[in-house]
Amino acid sequence: MVKGVNILSYLALYRQWRPKLLSEIVGQKHVTETLRNAIISGRVSHAYLFCGPRGTGKTSTAKVLARAVNCSGQERGEPCNQCENCRAALSGATMDIIEIDAASNRGIDEIRDLKENIKYFPSLGCRRVYIVDEVHMLTSEAFNALLKTLEEPPAHVLFILATTEPHKVPLTILSRCQRFDFRPIPDEIIAGRLEEVAVKSGLKVDGGAIKAIVRAAGGSMRDAFSVLDQALLLSGDAAVTDDVVHGILGTVREEALWAMARGIAGRDVPAVLNLVGRIVAEGKDLHLLAAELTEFLRGMLVSMLVPGQTGGNVSAARDENPAVIFSPDRLIRTIDLLVEAEQVMRRSSHPRVVFELALIRAGRETGVGSRDELWARIERLEQAVMSMPGPTPARKKNKRAQDSPVMVEISPEPAGKKPVLEGNTIKYDPIAPKDLSHQVEETAAVEEKVAKAALYDLEQIQKWWPDLLQMVKKNSLAAYNYLCQAWPAEVNEHCLVLGVPEGDVFSRQMVEEATTRELLVQTLYSFTRNNWQVRCNYYKAPPPGWEDRENKQLDCAGTISLFQAEEIAVGEDIEDNNKEVK
Numbered sequence: 001m002v003k004g005v006n007i008l009s010y011l012a013l014y015r016q017w018r019p020k021l022l023s024e025i026v027g028q029k030h031v032t033e034t035l036r037n038a039i040i041s042g043r044v045s046h047a048y049l050f051c052g053p054r055g056t057g058k059t060s061t062a063k064v065l066a067r068a069v070n071c072s073g074q075e076r077g078e079p080c081n082q083c084e085n086c087r088a089a090l091s092g093a094t095m096d097i098i099e100i101d102a103a104s105n106r107g108i109d110e111i112r113d114l115k116e117n118i119k120y121f122p123s124l125g126c127r128r129v130y131i132v133d134e135v136h137m138l139t140s141e142a143f144n145a146l147l148k149t150l151e152e153p154p155a156h157v158l159f160i161l162a163t164t165e166p167h168k169v170p171l172t173i174l175s176r177c178q179r180f181d182f183r184p185i186p187d188e189i190i191a192g193r194l195e196e197v198a199v200k201s202g203l204k205v206d207g208g209a210i211k212a213i214v215r216a217a218g219g220s221m222r223d224a225f226s227v228l229d230q231a232l233l234l235s236g237d238a239a240v241t242d243d244v245v246h247g248i249l250g251t252v253r254e255e256a257l258w259a260m261a262r263g264i265a266g267r268d269v270p271a272v273l274n275l276v277g278r279i280v281a282e283g284k285d286l287h288l289l290a291a292e293l294t295e296f297l298r299g300m301l302v303s304m305l306v307p308g309q310t311g312g313n314v315s316a317a318r319d320e321n322p323a324v325i326f327s328p329d330r331l332i333r334t335i336d337l338l339v340e341a342e343q344v345m346r347r348s349s350h351p352r353v354v355f356e357l358a359l360i361r362a363g364r365e366t367g368v369g370s371r372d373e374l375w376a377r378i379e380r381l382e383q384a385v386m387s388m389p390g391p392t393p394a395r396k397k398n399k400r401a402q403d404s405p406v407m408v409e410i411s412p413e414p415a416g417k418k419p420v421l422e423g424n425t426i427k428y429d430p431i432a433p434k435d436l437s438h439q440v441e442e443t444a445a446v447e448e449k450v451a452k453a454a455l456y457d458l459e460q461i462q463k464w465w466p467d468l469l470q471m472v473k474k475n476s477l478a479a480y481n482y483l484c485q486a487w488p489a490e491v492n493e494h495c496l497v498l499g500v501p502e503g504d505v506f507s508r509q510m511v512e513e514a515t516t517r518e519l520l521v522q523t524l525y526s527f528t529r530n531n532w533q534v535r536c537n538y539y540k541a542p543p544p545g546w547e548d549r550e551n552k553q554l555d556c557a558g559t560i561s562l563f564q565a566e567e568i569a570v571g572e573d574i575e576d577n578n579k580e581v582k
Contacts, residue, residue, distance in 0.1 A: 014225035017197055020090075021078050022064050025057045026193055026221070027185035032061070034180070036077035039068050045178045047150055047159040049135075051166035052182025055220030061182075062131045062160040063089075066097045069158060070125025085125045096122040097129045103137040111138070111145040118149065118157050127158045135161040136168035143170050151176045184219025194224060203232065208242035208254075216249050250285050257296045260359075264334060265325040269363040273356060286351050287342070290358075294338045301331050334362040456528060458491040462543075464527060471523050479519050482510040487542045494532050496524065499539035511536045 019025045022032040031050075038044050048065075050058040064079065067089045073080035080086055088094035100114070114130070122128045138146070150159060150173065161177060163169060191214045198205040209231065217224035230248055231240045246253060256275065263272035279289060305328065326334075341358035345351040465488055473480035485507040489499030500507045510516065517534045524532040 012226070013197065013229045014222045017225065019057070019060050019064060020081050022061070022068070023078065025061055025064070027189050028057050028061070028182055031057075031180045031182060035061070035065055035068075039065075039074070039077035044069055044158065046153050046157070047177040048161065049166070049169070049174065049177035049179045050160065050162045050182060051169075051179065052164070053184050053219060054164055055217075055222030055224075056182040056185055057221065058162040058182055059131070059133060062162060063097075065160065066127075066129040066131065066158070069127045069129065070096060070122070088124065094124060096125045096127070097131065099131045099133065101134065102132050103134045106137045106139055106142060108139065108141040108145050111142045115145070115149050118154060121156055126156065128156050129158045129160065131160045131162070133162045134164070135173075136163045136165045140170070143173055147172055147176070185221050186219070187214045187217075190214050190217055190219075190221055190224050193221065194228060197225075197228075204239035205231075206239055206241050209240045209245045211254070212242045212245040212249070212251065216245075216251060250283075250288055251292055252279055252284060252289060257293060260293060261297065261300065262325055264359065264362050265330075267363050269360055272359050272363055276352075276356060276359065280352065286355050287345055290338060290342050290345060290355055294335060294342065297331060297335050297338070300326065301328065301335065304328060304331070337362045456491065456494075456530075458488060461488045461491055461496060468520070468523050468527065471526070472519055476515070476519055479516040482507070482513070482516050483520065486511050486536065487546050489537065489539055494530050495535065496532055497535045497537055499537060499542065501542075502538045502540055504538075508536050508538070 022036050025032050048062075050062060052058060067079040067081070067086050068074060068077065070085045070089070071079040072083045072085060081090065085094070085096070089097055100110075118128065118130070120128070153159065159177075161169075161173075166174070166179070166181075191210050194205070194210050194213065197203070198210075205228070213224050213227045213231070216227060227245065227248065228240070231244050234248060235241070235244050242253060245251075256279065259275055260272055263269070263275065276289075280286065304326070337358045341354050344354045348354050469480055469483055472483060483498075485504070486498040486500050488496060490497035498511055500511060520534050521532050524530075524534075
């Protein structure tokens with residue numbers, strides 16, 4: 001022990017600054033005002049349930065309420081904190097306020113002991129208060145044993161239950177309590193509270209450090225105090241800066257997030273990758289970086305779409321206008337890519353590769369597909385329009401017209417022209433000037449008619465099947481090999497039924513796997529621009545000639561790569577090897 005220093009006398013900041021009055025509890029006015037009015041009017045209930053995220057004031061409110069109902073010098077619903085009852089409660093020397101941790105006292109035996117003890121009257125005050133923290137941890141038998149007591153306790157008993165997971169509390173318990181939902185504390189309130197504590201305690205804390213702490217707290221006042229307490233110990237006598245806070249949390253500075261956002265918006269992929277490399281070299285967690293960047297871009301999107309709002313992100317409240325560097329559609333697409341990357345990173349052995357690929361795709365995002373993809377899409381639309389019902393001049397002139405695409409003429413709409421669908425061609429007829437106001441509606445109706453008529457049949461899907469499998473193969477070799485065991489069997493509007501041989505349970509399970517079906521649905525959408533449903537069913541045999549197709553064969557290289565195997569000798573080669581061994 002250091003001479004002259006009593007380490008046992010130190011209290012953490014969140015304990016030093018724990019509210020002692022209902023009015024000091026910040027961010028929960030809907031709770032404190034209701035409880036104060038109940039105390040003033042003498043209508044305090046026999047049981048309360050406080051639920052909400054961690055660090056939002058549930059236990060602090062329960063302790064203030066317990067003192068207030070037993071305070072002999074109560075003023076306007078607040079405890080005086082000066083009378084004998086209040087002083088005993090503050091020092092923990094009272095027997096009238098019992099705090100129970102349901103996580104370690106969750107069995108039926110503990111509840112039986114509680115039921116035996118509640119018959120005793122309070123020693124000093126008028127109420128015996130039981131504060132049960134994390135009540136959702138009680139077993140179902142313990143909850144059942146508590147039911148009758150909680151519904152009709154003795155007049156001198158008050159129950160205050162607290163939980164972070166109210167959905168785990170039985171409805172029979174919920175219906176016997178007055179429920180109060182504690183909300184996450186707004187960032188500006190947490191920042192103001194930290195600044196107030198720093199001033200009153202004589203602490204040196206920079207504004208950037210407070211912003212970083214608030215961003216990491218996530219609406220929890222206790223978490224904010226804990227980070228500040230740790231930062232004070234790390235900085236010593238010097239001022240707490242944002243570098244100190246970022247070093248503790250493993251987060252990055254706001255300027256780094258802005259630099260990544262500008263790099264993605266400006267399609268400067270090398271600069272973004274270099275910045276990621278420097279962040280990794282500093283020992284930062286990539287999972288945390290991905291979450292930070294996603295939340296940061298979300299704040300930008302909210303501030304862009306709702307002027308004056310920051311989306312709950314203090315960092316997004318910057319003088320620079322996000323709309324200058326990002327368009328809303330491209331920003332939404334970037335956030336989608338990062339959210340998807342976060343999910344994959346959790347189960348990947350190469351999280352950095354996943355994260356960098358998402359940044360590359362976001363940096364190269366143009367809002368449209370590649371030229372080859374656009375040409376392929378146009379060709380598929382032409383073939384779909386060609387299959388529309390109704391005779392066309394091209395079909396009458398040449399029998400081979402059924403095998404050639406029919407172009408849909410959608411040229412810029414001339415002024416004073418009316419769109420008309422003739423066969424597979426959109427043409428414009430002269431109209432009077434008075435009808436010009438309806439051109440947009442009529443054009444949209446004609447285009448909608450074309451889209452509805454463009455339904456895809458089984459023959460077309462079977463024709464596209466090899467190309468579909470190749471696109472699936474680029475994303476997942478496993479899904480490709482699974483789908484090679486199936487074939488398009490039925491098409492009902494936009495529902496594709498895949499067939500597998502009767503009795504082949506394994507193939508059906510693999511095809512019906514969520515990842516395989518989702519990848520196939522995405523691929524079908526890229527081909528047809530329609531949302532599809534995929535089902536699987538048993539069939540006696542595939543269509544005639546289907547087994548001879550090249551896409552039905554599972555190549556050796558694909559199998560070796562899928563199962564991470566190695567090629568070995570078979571047949572005569574094995575005998576030769578045995579002879580060599582002998």
